[in-house]
Amino acid sequence: MFGKIKKIFQDFAQQISNTVLYKTLDEKDVDTYCNNLFMQLVESDVAYEVAEKIVNNIRQQLLGKKVRRGEDVKSYIDKIVEESLENMLKSIGSFNLIDFVKTTLSKERPVKIMFMGINGVGKTTTIAKVANILKNNGLRVLMVAADTFRAGAQEQLQRHAERVGVAFIGGRYGADPAAIAYDGIVYAQKNGFDVVLIDTAGRMHIDVDLMNELRKVAKVARPHLKLLVLDALTGNDALEQLRGFEEAVGVDTVILTKVDADANGGAALTVLIGVGKPIAYLGVGQRYTDLIDYNPGVVLKMLFK
Ligand SMILES: Nc1nc2c(ncn2[C@@H]2O[C@H](COP(=O)(O)OP(=O)(O)OP(=O)(O)O)[C@@H](O)[C@H]2O)c(=O)[nH]1
Ligand SMILES: [Mg+2]
Numbered sequence: 001m002f003g004k005i006k007k008i009f010q011d012f013a014q015q016i017s018n019t020v021l022y023k024t025l026d027e028k029d030v031d032t033y034c035n036n037l038f039m040q041l042v043e044s045d046v047a048y049e050v051a052e053k054i055v056n057n058i059r060q061q062l063l064g065k066k067v068r069r070g071e072d073v074k075s076y077i078d079k080i081v082e083e084s085l086e087n088m089l090k091s092i093g094s095f096n097l098i099d100f101v102k103t104t105l106s107k108e109r110p111v112k113i114m115f116m117g118i119n120g121v122g123k124t125t126t127i128a129k130v131a132n133i134l135k136n137n138g139l140r141v142l143m144v145a146a147d148t149f150r151a152g153a154q155e156q157l158q159r160h161a162e163r164v165g166v167a168f169i170g171g172r173y174g175a176d177p178a179a180i181a182y183d184g185i186v187y188a189q190k191n192g193f194d195v196v197l198i199d200t201a202g203r204m205h206i207d208v209d210l211m212n213e214l215r216k217v218a219k220v221a222r223p224h225l226k227l228l229v230l231d232a233l234t235g236n237d238a239l240e241q242l243r244g245f246e247e248a249v250g251v252d253t254v255i256l257t258k259v260d261a262d263a264n265g266g267a268a269l270t271v272l273i274g275v276g277k278p279i280a281y282l283g284v285g286q287r288y289t290d291l292i293d294y295n296p297g298v299v300l301k302m303l304f305k
Contacts, residue, residue: 119202205244
């Protein structure tokens with residue numbers, strides 16, 4: 001993961017280190033290397049503004065310091081790059097879903113989590129992964145299939161529920177998703193479930209009618225947590241999606257899927273740096289166990305270790 005980006009940062013440090021072998025790094029050198037870094041990041045799918053932010057950050061750090069021969073320049077530059085990214089990633093923060101569920105459970109049961117996102121980002125698969133984690137934490141989980149739109153959506157979630165070993169409730173195709181969500185919650189209340197995971201149909205953030213429908217689901221279900229699933233491969237567009245969902249229904253936390261499928265890593269990095277919402281998990285594969293807790297350290301490790 002982040003293979004290409006990792007290499008770009010390594011080469012950047014190496015090139016500077018080579019130059020410093022025979023001269024002190026001056027402002028012109030810094031500009032040259034930083035412009036080159038910028039171009040390479042953009043070519044690896046880092047969004048323009050995000051690449052600018054990264055490079056400016058690194059440039060500031062480099063200009064403030066005299067880099068001379070004799071020092072271990074490569075590791076010195078590595079450290080500057082790593083610290084710059086750490087600062088940017090840390091400004092977002094992570095979201096501990098298990099802590100959130102446990103805290104909410106001390107006041108109210110069941111905890112209701114609504115999953116939303118555009119088509120095909122991995123909502124349904126991610127629900128299965130999250131259900132698996134919750135179950136392993138000793139929690140009783142009910143999955144509710146409020147996707148009554150896409151053919152096969154009901155059966156898909158039901159299959160996941162069976163495989164993970166949690167309960168499932170669905171509804172008729174074409175039925176009102178808000179009504180299904182409501183029925184699911186009542187069922188969970190009556191049967192002592194701890195957590196209700198509500199799957200919704202994929203919808204474009206610019207589709208006014210479908211966003212109104214989602215707003216209705218949220219109004220009826222009153223989820224404790226509105227969770228937006230974003231696909232790492234969509235890069236800058238993911239930030240547009242976030243804006244759309246935020247405006248229509250509000251977003252509490254984000255799960256970024258398919259980080260494993262982004263060969264360059266630039267699209268994923270764009271979302272991580274640009275998203276501005278606490279991130280709960282990263283999806284890193286198709287198996288139920290391929291969901292890792294997000295924190296900036298996890299990404300820094302992938303980028304620099
Ligand atoms: N490589 C990879 N594939 C993933 C990941 N998460 C989901 N997928 C795949 O993405 C595809 C779509 O997943 P779904 O869970 O059906 O997506 P969805 O958002 O529910 O789709 P709709 O309900 O049609 O909008 C499936 O083939 C999943 O296996 C991930 O983290 N990594
Ligand atoms: Mg789905």
